[in-house]
Amino acid sequence: xxxxxxxxxxxxxxxxxxxxxxxxxxxxxxxxxxxxxxxxxxxxxxxxxxxxxxxxxxxxxxxxxxxxxxxxxxxxxxxxxxxxxxxxxxxxxxxxxxxxxxxxxxxxxxxxxxxxxxxxxxxxxxxxxxxxxxxxxxxxxxxxxxxxxxxxxxxxxxxxxxxxxxxxxxxxxxxxxxxxxxxxxxxxxxxxxxxxxxxxxxxxxxxxxxxx
Amino acid sequence: xxxxxxxxxxxxxxxxxxxxxxxxxxxxxxxxxxxxxxxxxxxxxxxxxxxxxxxxxxxxxxxxxxxxxxxxxxxxxxxxxxxxxxxxxxxxxxxxxxxxxxxxxxxxxxxxxxxxxxxxxxxxxxxxxxxxxxxxxxxxxxxxxxxxxxxxxxxxxxxxxxxxxxxxxxxxxxxxxxxxxxxxxxxxxxxxxxxxxxxxxxxxxxxxxxxx
Numbered sequence: 340x341x342x343x344x345x346x347x348x349x350x351x352x353x354x355x356x357x358x359x360x361x362x363x364x365x366x367x368x369x370x371x372x373x374x375x376x377x378x379x380x381x382x383x384x385x386x387x388x389x390x391x392x393x394x395x396x397x398x399x400x401x402x403x404x405x406x407x408x409x410x411x412x413x414x415x416x417x418x419x420x421x422x423x424x425x426x427x428x429x430x431x432x433x434x435x436x437x438x439x440x441x442x443x444x445x446x447x448x449x450x451x452x453x454x455x456x457x458x459x460x461x462x463x464x465x466x467x468x469x470x471x472x473x474x475x476x477x478x479x480x481x482x483x484x485x486x487x488x489x490x491x492x493x494x495x496x497x498x499x500x501x502x503x504x505x506x507x508x509x510x511x512x513x514x515x516x517x518x519x520x521x522x523x524x525x526x527x528x529x530x531x532x533x534x535x536x537x538x539x540x541x542x543x544x545x546x547x548x549x550x551x
Numbered sequence: 552x553x554x555x556x557x558x559x560x561x562x563x564x565x566x567x568x569x570x571x572x573x574x575x576x577x578x579x580x581x582x583x584x585x586x587x588x589x590x591x592x593x594x595x596x597x598x599x600x601x602x603x604x605x606x607x608x609x610x611x612x613x614x615x616x617x618x619x620x621x622x623x624x625x626x627x628x629x630x631x632x633x634x635x636x637x638x639x640x641x642x643x644x645x646x647x648x649x650x651x652x653x654x655x656x657x658x659x660x661x662x663x664x665x666x667x668x669x670x671x672x673x674x675x676x677x678x679x680x681x682x683x684x685x686x687x688x689x690x691x692x693x694x695x696x697x698x699x700x701x702x703x704x705x706x707x708x709x710x711x712x713x714x715x716x717x718x719x720x721x722x723x724x725x726x727x728x729x730x731x732x733x734x735x736x737x738x739x740x741x742x743x744x745x746x747x748x749x750x751x752x753x754x755x756x757x758x759x760x761x762x763x
Binding site: 359360441539 | 559561564565566567568569571572573575576579594595596630631632633635637646647649650651653654655656657660661662700701708709724725727730731732733735736741743745746747748749750751752753754755756757758759
């Protein structure tokens with residue numbers, strides 16, 4: 340059994356980066372031990388929830404002492420895979436795609452964008468922050484050569500369905516979708532829909548309701 | 552009563568941009584009417600769920616004819632507020648902040664970034680895609696003068712807590728947080744946490760589990 344990736348419910352996984360950020364801050368401040376209660380106060384998550392989430396990773400605190408900060412950081416980092424290099428291709432290097440390629444935060448969190456693909460003759464053959472941009476028709480053999488298994492989808496919404504099929508045909512295993520197009524789930528393919536614009540919709544709506 | 556912003560549950564709001572993207576595509580293709588079943592097939596969302604979500608917006612289809620595409624697009628656009636201009640400030644113009652300022656997608660979805668704020672003397676006084684960057688110490692009076700009510704938080708995680716307090720003290724009403732720091736909810740302030748890196752964590756984990 341591979342213990343590197345135990346099954347953890349998605350809501351718990353989403354909270355783990357908060358704990359990591361919190362623990363990294365504590366480490367910078369020279370703190371050596373931390374209780375779930377102390378993390379709880381900082382993040383506004385129930386202490387019992389934190390303890391439960393961390394127990395999935397086999398990280399357990401000690402009575403009265405709490406968690407060892409260095410160990411907790413390592414455990415979270417190992418589990419989250421942020422220290423590994425996951426090769427990815429960027430589908431579409433328009434405004435958002437280009438922005439994501441230039442965001443060094445992604446590589447800090449383990450996403451290694453090795454190539455961009457586009458249809459625009461103006462973009463093909465150029466490079467963005469050192470990442471080469473290829474013709475989308477070359478996706479299949481380029482992907483295999485590069486060994487990338489993740490595709491970030493940042494094409495215009497009307498091309499999203501077609502580009503998704505192209506990626507899957509080319510052997511992509513995980514799709515990180517930034518378009519408002521909802522990609523249907525299918526066996527063997529991981530899909531993460533991150534429609535940042537949907538968050539805007541929620542925010543506007545809540546602001547409108549509050550103004551009443 | 553202001554009927555512009557009826558209360559709609561958050562999961563429903565998050566699905567509305569999918570419907571809008573789908574409907575815009577149909578409109579481009581010259582389609583005039585669409586049933587919830589047809590939208591359902593394209594998005595893999597239950598037809599009954601779609602009908603329910605749209606009923607919150609007082610949009611109702613007709614038996615055998617379905618929804619009128621133009622009306623549906625207008626209803627979704629009006630509700631989502633993507634056609635309005637919501638003034639916002641960008642807190643932190645490092646890698647991600649700069650990327651978000653240059654993403655024209657945000658303005659297409661109604662977010663009008665009118666200023667950036669940073670602590671770096673190298674950045675202060677410059678402008679990014681026409682957006683001026685000011686010293687973060689000027690936030691309070693600049694915000695008031697600009698009339699911005701939204702702050703996008705893209706500072707390093709260790710500064711997120713402090714910058715959040717500065718924004719709220721300066722009169723910001725809604726925080727769109729891109730850092731892995733979890734901002735506590737508080738009365739009167741809208742908080743949208745969009746930790747894109749948390750999505751990476753989920754994706755890596757699911758990929759690891761599948762390789763077993």
